Amino acid sequence: MNRLLRRALMTGVGTVAIVGIAAAPANAHFCFKTNLNAHAAQGMAGSANWVPFGDLAAQFLPDLCPAGIQHLATAAGATTSTLINSHGTMAGGTLKKGANAGTPSISHLDFDALDAAIPGAFALC
Numbered sequence: 001m002n003r004l005l006r007r008a009l010m011t012g013v014g015t016v017a018i019v020g021i022a023a024a025p026a027n028a029h030f031c032f033k034t035n036l037n038a039h040a041a042q043g044m045a046g047s048a049n050w051v052p053f054g055d056l057a058a059q060f061l062p063d064l065c066p067a068g069i070q071h072l073a074t075a076a077g078a079t080t081s082t083l084i085n086s087h088g089t090m091a092g093g094t095l096k097k098g099a100n101a102g103t104p105s106i107s108h109l110d111f112d113a114l115d116a117a118i119p120g121a122f123a124l125c
Contacts, residue, residue, distance in 0.1 A: 075117035
């Protein structure tokens with residue numbers, strides 16, 4: 001594949017990914033728990049509501065390599081194995097209540113940092 005075509009394809013994939021990731025919060029808040037014990041993590045892993053960050057990244061960016069996915073996870077404030085709540089809101093939608101609202105055990109993906117990290121993630125692949 002020539003360089004121009006590859007660059008155009010990667011730009012297209014990146015654009016679609018940015019739009020998809022930016023629009024995703026309208027459907028779900030992508031919360032995750034930060035203080036889990038082993039029993040809680042095991043129960044969450046068996047639930048359809050909780051999806052590992054790495055699986056979500058691979059779904060939105062199917063051409064991204066594992067190193068790129070790790071780069072995105074770090075930028076978003078998670079790990080590739082962090083279980084993300086993809087179906088609803090936890091703690092009554094604390095994001096709309098202000099920065100200090102809610103519980104310190106629940107965090108949210110940093111979508112601004114995630115969007116900014118996409119070009120660097122593809123550069124790693």
